[in-house]
Amino acid sequence: MLPLLWTIPLWPLLGFLLNGFFGRRWGKKTSGLIGCATILVSFLMSVGALASLLSLPERRYLVAPFDWIVVGNFHVPFGFMLDPLSAVMILVVSGVGFLIHVYSVGYMSHDPDQPRYFSFLNLFVFFMLVLVLADNFLVMYIGWEGVGLCSYLLIGFWFRRPSAARAGMKAFIVNRIGDLGFSLAIFLIFWNFGTLSFIEVFERAPAVAAVSGGLITAIGLLLFMGATGKSAQIPLYVWLPDAMEGPTPVSALIHAATMVTAGVYMVARCSTLFALAPVTLAVVAIIGAATALFAASMALVQNDIKKVLAYSTISQLGYMFLALGVGAFAAGIFHLMTHAFFKALLFLGAGSVIHALSDEQDLRKMGGLKTAMPITYWTFLIAALAIAGVPPLAGFVSKDEILWQSFSSPIGHWLLWLVGTITAALTAFYMFRLVFLAFHGQSRYPSTVHPHESPGSMAKPLIALGVLSVIGGWIGWPKVLGGGSWFEHFLAPVFEGAEARLPAREATHSLGLEYGLIAVSIAVGLLGIGWAYQWYVKSPERPEHLRTRFAGLYNLLLNKYWVDEIYDAIIVRPLVGSARFLYRRFDLAVVDGTANGIAKLAQTLAATGVRTSTGRFRLGAVTFAFGCVVALGWVVYTFLRVSG
Amino acid sequence: MTLLPVPLGNYILLSGILFSLGVIGVLTARNAIIILMSVELMLNAANLLLVVFARVHGDIGGQVMVFFVLTVAAAEAAVGLAILVAVFRRKGSVDVDRLNMLKG
Numbered sequence: 001m002l003p004l005l006w007t008i009p010l011w012p013l014l015g016f017l018l019n020g021f022f023g024r025r026w027g028k029k030t031s032g033l034i035g036c037a038t039i040l041v042s043f044l045m046s047v048g049a050l051a052s053l054l055s056l057p058e059r060r061y062l063v064a065p066f067d068w069i070v071v072g073n074f075h076v077p078f079g080f081m082l083d084p085l086s087a088v089m090i091l092v093v094s095g096v097g098f099l100i101h102v103y104s105v106g107y108m109s110h111d112p113d114q115p116r117y118f119s120f121l122n123l124f125v126f127f128m129l130v131l132v133l134a135d136n137f138l139v140m141y142i143g144w145e146g147v148g149l150c151s152y153l154l155i156g157f158w159f160r161r162p163s164a165a166r167a168g169m170k171a172f173i174v175n176r177i178g179d180l181g182f183s184l185a186i187f188l189i190f191w192n193f194g195t196l197s198f199i200e201v202f203e204r205a206p207a208v209a210a211v212s213g214g215l216i217t218a219i220g221l222l223l224f225m226g227a228t229g230k231s232a233q234i235p236l237y238v239w240l241p242d243a244m245e246g247p248t249p250v251s252a253l254i255h256a257a258t259m260v261t262a263g264v265y266m267v268a269r270c271s272t273l274f275a276l277a278p279v280t281l282a283v284v285a286i287i288g289a290a291t292a293l294f295a296a297s298m299a300l301v302q303n304d305i306k307k308v309l310a311y312s313t314i315s316q317l318g319y320m321f322l323a324l325g326v327g328a329f330a331a332g333i334f335h336l337m338t339h340a341f342f343k344a345l346l347f348l349g350a351g352s353v354i355h356a357l358s359d360e361q362d363l364r365k366m367g368g369l370k371t372a373m374p375i376t377y378w379t380f381l382i383a384a385l386a387i388a389g390v391p392p393l394a395g396f397v398s399k400d401e402i403l404w405q406s407f408s409s410p411i412g413h414w415l416l417w418l419v420g421t422i423t424a425a426l427t428a429f430y431m432f433r434l435v436f437l438a439f440h441g442q443s444r445y446p447s448t449v450h451p452h453e454s455p456g457s458m459a460k461p462l463i464a465l466g467v468l469s470v471i472g473g474w475i476g477w478p479k480v481l482g483g484g485s486w487f488e489h490f491l492a493p494v495f496e497g498a499e500a501r502l503p504a505r506e507a508t509h510s511l512g513l514e515y516g517l518i519a520v521s522i523a524v525g526l527l528g529i530g531w532a533y534q535w536y537v538k539s540p541e542r543p544e545h546l547r548t549r550f551a552g553l554y555n556l557l558l559n560k561y562w563v564d565e566i567y568d569a570i571i572v573r574p575l576v577g578s579a580r581f582l583y584r585r586f587d588l589a590v591v592d593g594t595a596n597g598i599a600k601l602a603q604t605l606a607a608t609g610v611r612t613s614t615g616r617f618r619l620g621a622v623t624f625a626f627g628c629v630v631a632l633g634w635v636v637y638t639f640l641r642v643s644g
Numbered sequence: 645m646t647l648l649p650v651p652l653g654n655y656i657l658l659s660g661i662l663f664s665l666g667v668i669g670v671l672t673a674r675n676a677i678i679i680l681m682s683v684e685l686m687l688n689a690a691n692l693l694l695v696v697f698a699r700v701h702g703d704i705g706g707q708v709m710v711f712f713v714l715t716v717a718a719a720e721a722a723v724g725l726a727i728l729v730a731v732f733r734r735k736g737s738v739d740v741d742r743l744n745m746l747k748g
Contacts, residue, residue, distance in 0.1 A: 615747025617740040622671050 001045075001052040006065045006080050008045045008090060009129035011038040015122035023115025032105040035118035039101050039125055043094035050087045059084060059493045062135055062199075069138075076196055081135035085494040088333060089132035089265055092340045096257045097125045099461035103348050104249040106457035107355060117157060117247070124150035128258050132265060137186045137196040140266070144182065144230065147259045148175045154254060155246040167245040174239040178229015182266075185222035188215065202272040202497055209276040220273050220280030223266065224287075231263030231317045233291045238564055240314055244306040248351030251306060256313045256347050257340035264320040264336050268329045271498035275327070281411060285325020289406075289419040292318030294561075296426040300433070301557045304361050305350045308434050312387070313343055315423060319402055322420060326412040327502045328405035329495045330488040334476045335402055338394035341472045342386040345465035346431075349380035352458055353438055356451040363434065368443035372451040375459045377439050379466035384435050386469040388428035389525035394473030399424060400521050401478060407517060410503040417517075421524055428528025436536035480514050647699055655696045662689035676731070676738040680724050687717050 015038030023031040053059060064077035082090075101121060108114050124147060131143025149172075156168030186196065192208055192215060193201050209216045227233070232240035243255045254260070267274060267284060274280050292315045299311035316339050323332035354361055356373060370377045386395035403424070407417035445451070453459065477483025492499075535542045547554050556562075614620075648655075662685055669682025691710045698706025728738050735742060 613746060615744035617743055618671060618674070625667055625671060 001048045002056075002061045002082065003063060004045070005049055005061065005063050005082055005133070008042050008049065008094075009126050009133065011041045011045075012122040012125040012129065014038055016119045016126060019115050019119035019122060023119055026115075028109070028114045031115035031118045032101075032108075035122055036098065036101045036105065038122060039094055039098040042125070042129065043091075043098050046087070046090040046094050049082055050091060053082055053084070053087055064135070073194065074190075076136060076138050078139060079135035079197070080133040080139075081198065082133065083494055084491045085265070085268060085333065086132050088337060088491070090129055092337050093125060093128045093132065093258050096340050096344050096465070097128075097253055099464055100249050100253040100257070100344060100348065103252075103351070103458050103461040104247075106455045107249050107351055108247065111247075113157070117154075120150055120153045120157070121250070121253070124154065124254060124259070128262070131262055135198055137189060137198070137201075140269075141182065141186060144226070144262065144266075145179065147254070147262060148172065148179070148230070151175075151243070151254050151259055154250040155243045157246055157250065161245070164245040167239075167242040171239040171243050174236050175229045178226045178236050178263075181222040181225025181229070183226075185219050185226065188219050188222065198269065202270075205272055205276055206501070213277060216273055217277040217279050220270070220277045221283065223270055223273070224280060224284055227263030227267050227321075228287065229263070230266075231260050231321070232314045233263070233287050233318060233321060234294060237291060237295065237314050238567060241307055241310045241560070244304070244310050248306065248347060248354060251310070252344045252347030252351065255310065256343040260313060260317060261320070261336045261340065264317065264324065264332055267321070267324050268333055268495075271324070271329045271495050272501070274324070275498035275501035278411065281325050281327065283325070284321050285406070285412075285416055288318045288321025288323075288325050289416050289423075290318070291315065292322060292423040293419050293426075294318075296423045296430065298557055298560050299430040300426060301554060303363050305353065305363050305366070305434065305438060306347070306361055308363075308430060309343070309346050309350060312346075312427065312431065315427065316343065316387070319399065319420065319423070322406055322416060323402040326406045326409040326416065327498070328402065328409060329498060330491040331398065331401040331405050333491060334473075334487050335398035338386070338398040338469075338472050341465055341468040342383040342393075342395055345379060345383040345462060345469055346387070348458070348462055348465065349376050349383065352376040352454045352462065353451075355454055355458070357445055357449055360445060360449070363437040365445050366438040366443075367441045367445070368439070369451055370439040373439075373453050375453055375462060379462040380439070381435060382466045383469050384431045386473075387431055388529055389424055389521055390529075391522060392470075392474070394469050394471070396522070396525075397473030397476050397478065400518055401476065403521050404478075404514060404517055408505075408509050408514075410505060421521060424521060425524040425528040425531075428525045429532045432529045432532035433536055436532060440537055441540070480511060481518070648696070652696065652700065655692065659689045659693045659696075662686075662692070674739050674741055676728050676740050679740065680721065680728070683724075684717060684721070687713055 015034050018034050019031045023034075026034075053061065061082045062079060063082075064079035066078050067075065068078040069076040101118070104117065104121065108117050111117065127143045127146025127150060129143075131140055131147060134140035134143060152168045152172040155171050156165050158164045159168070189201055190196055193204055195201060195204075205216065229236045240255060240260065244251055246255070274284065295311045295314035295318060299308050299315065302308045302311060316335070320332045320335050320339070323329070323335060352373065353366065353369060353376060356369070356376075357366065360366070382393065386393035389396045389399045391397075403417055403420050406412045406420055407414060454462075474483070476485060476487035479485050559565075666682045666684075666686030666689060669685065670679050673679050673682065691713055694706045694710050694713070698704065698710075731743065732738050
């Protein structure tokens with residue numbers, strides 16, 4: 001099984017090629033079938049790979065199908081690496097990816113461009129698998145850029161809609177800013193280590209850090225800059241809410257479950273480098289915590305069902321970075337996995353609602369969908385309970401682990417814990433605000449719309465993800481609650497190098513404190529749910545009342561702190577303005593001026609010269625004869641002078 | 645010298661006159677056929693000199709050259725007349741003053 005590891009990403013690539021070249025000819029049904037089948041094969045192979053990995057004592061397997069770059073001493077194989085971290089990632093990517101592909105068959109059934117959709121989606125899975133399986137920075141970078149490309153293509157899938165085309169460009173450009181940091185980090189690594197292989201870099205990192213710690217810090221910060229772009233953290237998060245212009249399954253797969261977690265994966269993969277430079281870990285933790293709270297506050301008041309989920313995703317990604325920043329790498333990856341389950345489910349549920357209401361996304365025009373769409377409602381409720389951190393669902397286990405680690409870790413801080421806990425309360429609130437607005441109360445959609453439960457191809461993935469959202473967290477059930485923290489042990493070999501560099505974890509915290517914090521985290525989740533119940537079910541006039549009373553705060557949140565406008569004013573406008581200035585003053589005047597001037601000169605000369613071409617035959621003949629006489633006369637004259 | 649029935653100077657003069665007539669014909673005629681004939685006249689003026697000097701110097705090369713010139717002249721006449729036919733079909737005349745399409 002393991003020697004075939006490198007074929008896992010190839011299946012989606014095959015699907016991309018088939019759907020891209022023949023999809024139109026073969027029709028919608030076949031393209032959906034190809035799209036799903038190729039991912040299923042990848043998923044089954046990933047399961048097989050995991051099983052084989054568990055029987056390997058060193059828990060790491062490397063395979064390089066071919067050498068990619070060989071220049072002198074510089075050698076980059078197109079190498080893949082399977083270890084517990086990448087095993088988790090390929091399972092999440094292909095597993096959740098498969099469910100979302102199946103869902104897409106139903107969701108996109110009315111779209112004439114379905115073959116294009118599936119080819120892009122398959123291409124995305126290919127690049128994502130390359131990203132997580134890479135055994136060196138350069139191959140990872142291919143995947144990194146490739147998923148960005150697919151994100152752009154799929155956000156702008158309905159490119160005839162100008163807002164979708166713009167959102168795609170925004171996502172791509174904002175990501176480029178982060179990618180600049182990532183590529184600079186790769187350059188620095190190559191310059192100082194002479195290799196790009198993960199294993200070799202991490203082996204030599206302590207020696208390099210001993211010579212120049214600043215270098216490792218710089219590499220760490222630049223890598224994290226790449227992560228903030230891809231994973232939508234402050235200050236580069238602005239593209240993710242706009243990315244909701246894409247089809248909803250795309251939002252679920254790319255902008256919730258997998259691609260946006262690439263930054264988390266990358267930081268976890270480079271945990272050794274980050275652990276060697278404590279400053280970078282502090283930056284990661286603070287940015288993560290700040291993003292979690294900031295994004296959650298914006299999610300409170302959004303009226304677009306997908307925007308709420310988008311801000312929620314940003315917030316949850318902040319949680320993951322918070323975990324990584326306090327040295328709890330396994331907890332971060334654990335939350336990545338559980339989040340992939342319940343956030344994909346939330347998006348697919350939202351897509352089901354949008355589908356049922358004929359593309360209505362405004363929460364104010366929903367309501368009372370509970371009876372019409374029971375499957376969607378119950379699975380959505382499970383996901384909402386999971387993200388709110390209600391035990392024993394998946395979200396509770398991973399979120400609680402992060403909160404506990406941010407409090408108890410030697411490089412944690414009670415402030416980080418406080419921010420995380422407040423965010424947890426806000427998360428529970430806005431998620432149940434959404435549930436109550438969409439599924440409870442009176443229907444506010446026009447009476448001409450008759451919502452109906454989604455077809456089987458859409459409902460079954462919801463159920464599967466619902467099951468995963470419940471049981472997905474049990475593999476990491478904490479020890480204090482009678483579990484085995486199996487997930488953490490499984491990942492431990494990956495983070496050994498980093499753990500060894502971090503201050504030792506002392507066992508001074510009492511069990512009582514840990515139980516207490518668990519109780520607090522459950523309590524804030526329930527508090528948020530109760531709060532939402534109070535406001536949106538019991539007394540729906542309360543929010544209206546508060547909205548008028550705190551209009552300033554409400555508008556601040558509704559307009560997303562005007563961050564887009566601020567970026568527009570201080571970055572976009574000056575850039576566009578200076579570009580326009582250069583276009584007019586330099587491009588038009590100097591560059592075009594020179595080129596046009598030369599052309600003009602030639603034109604003038606030609607206009608003068610052309611007068612000699614009269615087209616009159618006899619004049620030409622006379623001129624010719626005259627020329628001959630002159631030439632002959634000259635010859636005769638010289639001859640006579642020489643001889644005479 | 646004794647090989648020539650007429651003094652050499654007369655040959656050169658005759659050739660010069662023929663050549664000049666040809667040049668004048670080319671320069672003044674408007675009919676393209678006359679121009680072609682004038683060109684032939686110029687070629688034959690040159691041929692005459694070639695033959696005369698071949699005789700004077702006892703070198704057969706000059707006479708051989710004349711054959712080449714005659715061949716080329718025949719080809720030239722054929723091509724020239726073909727062009728004229730084409731021109732005539734297009735323009736309805738062979739008046740060179742009306743062939744001014746190369747005017748810039």
